Amino acid sequence: LELGRRLARNKKLGELARMVGRFKQDARALKRKTLERGVAEAYDIELGSELGRLIPAELLAMHHPVLKRDFHRRVLEGTVLQYRLRDDEQKGKGPMVVCIDVSSSMQGDKEMWSKAVALTLMDIARRQRRLFRAVMFSSGEVSLKVLDLNRERRYAPDLNKVVEMAEYFPGGGTDFETPIDAAVELLGEKKLKRGDIVIITDGESQVSPEWLARLRERKDELDFSIFAVLVDVGSAETSSLAQFADRITSVKRISDEHARDIFLHVQS
Incomplete structure (x- = not known):
């Protein structure tokens, strides 16, 4: 009941819900396109009826003057032998x-846009059966808020924490080292590899050579990537993000279109 009351009286959550609805449609459409052109590996044999995945023996039966009638029957019944494929998502x-x-400096449209992007990424993580952590940051550990939003068995989001994320806005300056460390901490808990870290910011913050060296060691160990989104500011080439991010997208105007590059990155 308390959650319902908070949702009803919070205009920010209503606007976020509308933005996330649009973003989720775009993200799912991009996912379908990604799967269409994705690369998969054959790792087993199964029964089915997909002609593009037939094993060589079935291809011979399809053209054999005696066996082709039996082949056509088995196609209709879904019992021909075909390769079982495993794409990147299935590998985990x-x-x-x-x-x-x-x-x-993020207050207003930039805050709303970045949080809507984050909630859409949470939906992608749920569908990919991945843990999702939101790290809210400004300057230093005092303002840092770390929220694990889908720790449950089925990767369903914790709505109380979603509301907490949406409402949290301490203001202040910008610090990159503390939030990235909090992100890497989740990846290192169980030596979980192939993670994705997305950082959305409009600010600049110097990082120390010692911190960069430690981060590179952790990247080699855990095999994760860092994708930075620089919102409405300067050039990506001159940003301090370029020292540690694998890729930077510079967003000059807040829009649905600029969110698509992020969704495509984490789903590819």
């Missing part, structure tokens, strides 16, 4: 962590 991916800048 590590956790997804989104670091959201909640410093003073």
